[in-house]
Amino acid sequence: MSDRSMNTYCKICNKGYQICNSCAGQKKVKPWRTVTDTMEHYKIYLAIHGYTISMDKASARAELKNCDLSGLQNFKPEIRSVINEIMSEI
Numbered sequence: 034m035s036d037r038s039m040n041t042y043c044k045i046c047n048k049g050y051q052i053c054n055s056c057a058g059q060k061k062v063k064p065w066r067t068v069t070d071t072m073e074h075y076k077i078y079l080a081i082h083g084y085t086i087s088m089d090k091a092s093a094r095a096e097l098k099n100c101d102l103s104g105l106q107n108f109k110p111e112i113r114s115v116i117n118e119i120m121s122e123i
């Protein structure tokens with residue numbers, strides 16, 4: 034896959050991936066594919082998104098504990114800082 038074909042970047046880890054526009058217009062495409070590159074990153078995205086909108090920190094932390102955070106050091110800086118904020122006990 035060439036760089037030119039990367040038209041979408043994961044909201045969590047900023048990795049480029051490809052969605053073809055004709056596929057994206059079809060209902061059979063999973064909605065998370067337009068936001069993140071993997072299902073795991075979409076779960077993280079939902080937890081962070083919920084937290085920034087209305088979710089309390091304890092609930093967001095519970096959500097994140099169900100997520101695979103193994104690539105944390107490669108996540109976008111603003112995502113990492115929100116995760117660190119949620120995971121801090123204070």
Ligand SMILES: [Zn+2]
Pocket residue numbers: 043044045046047048069070071074
């Ligand atoms: Zn990702």
